[in-house]
Amino acid sequence: MTAKKESIEERIDRLHAGRIIDLHFDLPMDLYEKRERGNVLATEFLHELEAWYIGVVGVAIYIEDRYLPDAGLRVALDQIARLYVETQACSQFAICKSYREIGNALKDDKIALLITMEGAEPLGTDLNLLRIFHELGVRSMGLTHARSNAAGHGGIFASSGSLQDGLTEFGRDLARECEALGVIIDLAHINPAGFNEILSVTTKPPIVSHTNVRRYYDIERNINDDQIKRIGERRGVIGVNSVLVSAKEEETTLDCYVDHIEHIANLIGIDGVGVGFDFFEFIYSQWPESVKQRLAEKLTTPHFIPNLRNHSQTRNLTRKLIERGFSDEEIEKILRRNWLRIFQEWL
């Protein structure tokens, strides 16, 4: 008698059983905007995340322009407050602050939330506030979004023209202090000059939580081959973003997403690739046309991959990785193990 051959769907089940780690999700912003409603995590997110084997989510504190500068700190604290209130009301989630806590959450079949910060605006120029946010659970920091702030400058959505300046003195101090405290340095969004400078003032493996490669979408918000290699030299991990895979809508496909993964793996090895999906459509679709228009003018019009638009579609990615010839070990590294290694080294 021969053993029954495992079907592709069974293989996906097996690969997902150890859970998936997505290092960029704009959850706190949505919880904050729906703060009057309450129980949003349980009613709008639990099913999608739990049913599809999502194990750890990097949830990003992000402050929209309209709250800056005066309300930045307030809104950041309120976003974190929402995370705690909502998590307390829904025991399937756990806010995790260490590698050990993440391991325990996974063991208990909970969804681990790792609080990240996308843009240092809430700190103003006060380094002491990093310590406070660390106390509150922030465990990863991207110094900037697309705009400039007291720490540095974001990379623009064009192939050239980002500011040539690197970090400010505050930005350099902030990067060093993140490393000292155990707040993972995230290079997503920073301009090329700032990228180099962060690497020069830190020593631990850096991450780029959600980005794409410039080979397929040539904008300075993304990263080029040289930058990918520098992350690889430092044993860092790059999370591939689902939103900026191509400038053209018709080329925004699952195959193109895997092209980004393959390109990074070819340059620095499979140990350097993870996912940072940045599933953003649930927020985008809530916006009025005028706000979408403003985003298009200021940054870009996002294109969503038709069959990778939210966490319930991650099976499609795994199926595509199998079709494209990735081994089980490689897929597990992309979906989970590379991020776990980063957590182990930093947290």
Ligand SMILES: [Zn+2]
């Ligand atoms: Zn982002």
